Amino acid sequence: MADDAPKILLLAGDYVEDYEIMVPFQALTMLGYRVDAVCPGKKAGQTVRTAIHDFEGDQTYSEKPGHNFTLNADFDAVDEADYIGLVVPGGRAPEYLRLDARVIALVKAFADRPMAAICHGAQLLAAARVIDGRRVSAYPACRPEVELAGGTYADIAVDAAITDGTLVTAPAWPAHPAWLAQFLDVLGARISL
Numbered sequence: 102m103a104d105d106a107p108k109i110l111l112l113a114g115d116y117v118e119d120y121e122i123m124v125p126f127q128a129l130t131m132l133g134y135r136v137d138a139v140c141p142g143k144k145a146g147q148t149v150r151t152a153i154h155d156f157e158g159d160q161t162y163s164e165k166p167g168h169n170f171t172l173n174a175d176f177d178a179v180d181e182a183d184y185i186g187l188v189v190p191g192g193r194a195p196e197y198l199r200l201d202a203r204v205i206a207l208v209k210a211f212a213d214r215p216m217a218a219i220c221h222g223a224q225l226l227a228a229a230r231v232i233d234g235r236r237v238s239a240y241p242a243c244r245p246e247v248e249l250a251g252g253t254y255a256d257i258a259v260d261a262a263i264t265d266g267t268l269v270t271a272p273a274w275p276a277h278p279a280w281l282a283q284f285l286d287v288l289g290a291r292i293s294l
Contacts, residue, residue, distance in 0.1 A: 106135040107288075110184040110211075112204060112225070113140045114194030119151035119167030120274040121190035121219050126170075128281055129188070132290065137174035137184070141201045144175045152192055154220075154273070156259070161242070162273075176203075181210040186288055191220025191240065191273070199228035217269040217284040219276065223247055231268075238263045238270040 109129055113122055122138070129136045140149050151167030187208070189195065198204045208216075208229035218226050223239030224246055226232045233251030238261075244254045255263045255270070262271035262280035267287050271280035285292070 108135045108184045109186045111138040111188040113149045114198045115150045116152045116193040117190050118192030119153045138172050139174050139176040141176050186215035187211040189218035189222035191222045195221045195224040199225050205229045215267050215287045219271045220273045235265040
């Protein structure tokens, strides 16, 4: 990959949703972006555990062990000015990452820049107070947080996504095709066949 490839920051933490970190990391890398996956308290080469969340007809999602995901950048070395966009995957990681002041500052730094959040990633958006007046999708259990942070919850199909300005959100990993396509549009990427 070229040293001058546009850079995207991806915020991770233990028990991030497996598909919601793996798929965007791989897809955006395949398209030529440099995706720096970081986690507070961890360095490049260390891993975060993932969890696979599935929809099996129960009242909520089920959870199974996922893969270990290897980080490729140091959280402490991040300079948000180096990045053109931010990706916030879901899972259980956003629940505790939102307690980290540096994570909140990073999310705030992207408030008016391309940002994609999926599933429970809305918990970080709400905690950073970057969704006031915006339409936001998330896993349905995050609706109260979206609304308490001043956002309008977008109740869309699980395989759909929504864009509001530079913010692209979706309810869960089945939305990857729509979510990633809309994020690429916000980034200004053009793909032709």
